[in-house]
Amino acid sequence: MNLSENEKTTVQAASASQMNASASQMNMRREARNQLVFLSAQFLLGMAVNLIGQPSETTGAAHAVSTVLLGLHVVVAIGLLAGAVMVIRAARDGGNRPRQLARSGAVLIGLTVIAGIMTVITKNNWWSYTMAAGFIASVLLYGSLLVRAQSLAPRPEQPS
Numbered sequence: 001m002n003l004s005e006n007e008k009t010t011v012q013a014a015s016a017s018q019m020n021a022s023a024s025q026m027n028m029r030r031e032a033r034n035q036l037v038f039l040s041a042q043f044l045l046g047m048a049v050n051l052i053g054q055p056s057e058t059t060g061a062a063h064a065v066s067t068v069l070l071g072l073h074v075v076v077a078i079g080l081l082a083g084a085v086m087v088i089r090a091a092r093d094g095g096n097r098p099r100q101l102a103r104s105g106a107v108l109i110g111l112t113v114i115a116g117i118m119t120v121i122t123k124n125n126w127w128s129y130t131m132a133a134g135f136i137a138s139v140l141l142y143g144s145l146l147v148r149a150q151s152l153a154p155r156p157e158q159p160s
Contacts, residue, residue, distance in 0.1 A: 027090035028098060029149035035083045035105070035142040038076055043135060045073040046116075050128075054120065070120075077113050084109045087145070094149070101145045108138045 048069045052058060055067045084106035091102035112134030119127040 024090065024093040025149050028087070028094050028102075029146060031083065031087040031090045032142050032146040032149060035080065035087060036139065036146065038080050038083055039135065039139050039142065042073065042076045042080065045069055045076060046131070046135075049073060054123070056123075073116075077116060080109050081113060087142070091145070098145060098148060101141060101148070105138060105141045105145065108134055108141060112138060 049066055052062050052066045052069065055063055055070060058066045084102075088099075088102045088106055091098040112131055115127050115130040115134055118124070119131055
């Protein structure tokens with residue numbers, strides 16, 4: 001079968017488009033999974049600080065441990081903010097729904113970080129509750145994005 005130059009160009013363009021879509025799906029899947037890993041670490045660090053007490057509420061070794069854990073909690077929050085931007089970038093070519101989920105995830109992460117800052121500043125447990133609600137919503141959202149990316153990913157062909 002001989003293809004004209006125009007047909008060859010069309011086939012090559014379609015193949016390149018398919019490869020770009022596949023790479024985009026893989027990036028989106030990887031970034032959503034990374035967000036879920038960071039959210040898991042964030043949950044464990046936050047619970048540890050909650051169990052031990054904030055640095056202002058502790059003394060001695062507990063104070064030192066709480067300070068380190070709270071510092072790590074802040075570092076992971078910064079990582080989550082950066083990760084949210086990376087998810088948005090990865091979802092650029094994924095269609096409307098993944099882009100919408102990625103943007104919503106970034107907003108949720110931002111609001112949750114603000115709630116965390118307010119928790120430390122005001123020592124008001126309602127901000128902590130808001131932070132927990134933001135965490136749950138973020139896990140559900142990034143989990144949904146991960147499932148969507150996995151379901152759209154190309155599957156290797158099975159030999160018949």
